[in-house]
Amino acid sequence: MSPSGEESTGPVDGILLLSFGGPEAPEDVMPFLENVTRGRGIPRERLAVVAQHYLHFGGVSPINGINRALIAQLEAELADRGHDVPVYFGNRNWEPYVEDTVAAMRDNGIRRAAVFTTSAWGGYSSCTQYNEDIARGRAAAGDRAPELVKLRQYFDHPLFVQMFVEAIADAALTLPAELRQDARLVFTAHSIPLAVRSRCGTDLYARQVAYASRLVATAAGYADYDQVWQSRSGPPAVPWLEPDVADHLSALADAGTKAVIVCPIGFVADHIEVVWDLDYELSALAKERGVAFARVATPNADRRFARLAVDLIDELRDDREPSRFEGPRGVEAPPLRGVSINGALCTPECGDPSARPTQ
Structure with a gap:
């Protein structure tokens, strides 16, 4: 009904x-x-x-x-x-x-x-x-x-999970062979202002993203992973969901991470906030920090x-x-x-x- x-x-x-x-x-x-x-x-x-x-x-x-x-x-x-x-x-x-x-x-x-x-x-x-x-x-x-x-x-339909699981495996193969096993899997989704988190139930969007990330990571064979946010906008004084994916990548680099697999689980297609924020800006940051970078394909x-x-x-x-x-x-x-x-x-x-x- x-x-x-x-x-x-x-x-x-x-x-x-x-x-x-x-x-x-x-x-x-x-x-x-x-x-x-x-x-x-x-x-x-x-x-x-x-x-x-x-x-x-x-x-x-x-x-x-x-x-x-x-x-x-x-x-x-x-x-x-x-x-x-x-x-x-x-x-x-x-x-x-x-x-x-x-x-x-x-x-x-x-x-x-x-x-x-x-x-x-x-x-x-x-x-x-x-x-x-x-x-x-x-x-x-x-x-x-x-x-x-x-x-x-x-967000948890079996085919949604399956597409991302297979895309993670494909992305891992683009990394240098010696770095694949220790590559850090990072899920990212569009950030939102903290003021709108309660819409449609307490933190529903954030909960769904976290749950889908866990489903995909587990099915892909990753016991440990990170889930972060991207594409925030507006005045710095307005708080949004964090950590930001770029800040997180820098923190990983500081901790000695040599390779990352970034999965834009929050997006079903490669639109501008994927190809600009990840393929252009984030990949450039990874190169600057000496981190091998692989971006997971969306369903498209x-x-x-x-x-x-x-x-x-x-x-x-x-x-x-x-x-x-x-x-x-x-x-x-x-x-x-x-x-x-x-x-x-x-x-x-x-x-x-x-x-x-x-x-």
Whole structure:
């Protein structure tokens, strides 16, 4: 059942892949960043600094191309399972905007669609804000807008764990052979302000990231590992989740670590905050500190990621129990949330405006 008590199971006649969006040309970069930060009072000078991250890669974020490739995989997976439903693509911050996509779905006669978001987690930016996107898209489409059922969080789905486990093994092979055995495994996810940690339950996002990191590390054969954060922004006086991945790498280097395997478990695709913060900045720091560096691939358009999405749709349609990777004994799994209809909040505390990030 949805939070409002409406039935959330049964068939769907469309699928919406809902994502963050990214610029696809140099002239798109500043308008895109203005969309991302609208209403938050970010100085234009700060946006100009962030714009250079995109311009370094030709002004094109990888995320839209990855999502289009994922849609192709989704269509193939749906066909293999006998599901004859169209897949639509909508974004929060850039074309195709979710408002335009939901209007197209309406015009094409879609009545009830499943929404798969490119975030595995709970929390405001990772979950609640997608509910806001859904509600905004339906409001723009008007009275004939399709019902939109957001699928659940999937941070411990077996395929999510499997993709990262295999990617860690592949990344380790890129290190010098003599350094692989002692390489330090470091998980990283997007940091958030401490003020928003309580959204959607006490520290839900941080708990989910910690739990998924433990699942993947254990399955990959690492008894010891680190879990850190990255990509913080805003004034230094505003506290965010720490330690920062760059500070942590420097601390490892000071302690004599010779090689690191960095797994961006908080990200399902190689977008700018992966390719800039890790592949460009962090790898340069590792080289400067004499630490061999290997970065683990994200799911991107892996066919298994499409299988994961269709699994969630099948759970919804058939009212199945969620498929979850079995965790270590004695370790409580964080709750699975996220299923909602038409942008309804999963829990009342998710709607607390005082918990919104300000930067």
